[in-house]
Amino acid sequence: MSSAKHTEAAGAITKAESTYNTDPSPASTDAVRIIKPRPLLKPEYVYDGARGIANGGFGRHVRQTPTGRFVKNTVVMEGKGRGAAYTSSAVKVPDVHEWLLSSGLAGTVTTTGGSEKWDFTPTAGTGTPGSQTTWFYGEGEVWKVNGIYSDLKIVGDGIGIPRWEFPFAGTMTTDPADIALPSLTYTVPTVVPPPATNITFTLGNLTAGKVRSFTFSLNRQYDGARVDQNSANGHAGFQPGPRDPVLECVVEATSLQGTPFTATSAYDPWSLVENATSGLAFSMTIGGTQYNRWKLIFTQCQVADAEPVEDASAAVRKLVIKPYVVGDQDNSDLTIRFD
Amino acid sequence: MSGTTVAWRGVTITIPPAIANETAEIVEAYELAAFAKALRVPTDEVLRLKADEAAAVQAARAKGPEALAALAFPDLTPKESGHE
16 A cells, blocks of 8 residues: 655745746756645636536536636745855845745846845836746645746734745646656755844834834735637636735834924824825844844835834834836836845 | 846845756856956956955954954946046
């Protein structure tokens, strides 16, 4: 009697696509570490084959073959740096690199000695959005998902390691297959992701704010399905769309700061919203060691909303911070930096 | 997809997607050639500049964070020369 398919023998390998929806055959060295809850993939179909109720009766007709197979789910990872200098474009950020590139962001690496960094900034509207293929190993099978576009959410709901969540959609032209989990090579597995403690948080002049939690949502449209009657699969992939980035953070209340409504240790959330105070610079740094830290940077932003929330210890405010662009073809609203 | 941008000492090159998917050796060889072309110098000169840079970073690290923070390398952007 064969043994049951193991639930813990799981992994994933990810590779950017040179041509959209064309499998670039990721290798075992392209492994990305997905944390739980792992995505339990389920095939979905644009046309599910259902043909409706039989005439003169209450039964159902035989189903047609479904077409337009795709997969939608979410992978969760931990953000961390390389632990060493980014000396070339081949020295990538561990785990999240290709998923950031499929989330409507483009990567720029600076290799100048001592100040190496990767900057991920929104892909220009006139540019080509990045896509990737991921082979998911789990439960004794491999699922090859192509043409993946994704969204991004970074959740820091305490002082632990923030979670990087990537909701995604991709096509599936290859059927799942039985396979034993191969030997996968992960990037710098001994580098430990930095937790959300001793972070730096800057909003305008406010640098001493006490942050309880944060959630950054890129809110990038990624799953506009492209039905294709001309193809055997019936599905030409997905079309990504605009983004609506927002940072929600819970910060301890302070004395209400007069104009310009932020100071080193005080802020007035109500006036920031009422006046739509613009031109605020925002940055948040997680991790204190060069090459194992990341930053969320808004070149310019506003506080779009504020409300009091329940907290057991002190008065706190939930701030909704939204970056904005400064021109119709500008993409300077946000940067995710690993330096 | 659009290429990956590499910035070094004021010079910027773009790695095409097809090259970015190759092995690290191929990517780094492409970068070397692309920087040499952008700077209008031989590849050996690029390697020498990078080696000098790495040595300076290592020496600064040994001295401490202040020395590392003070480290600055001159811009290498080729200057357009005037012609009579």
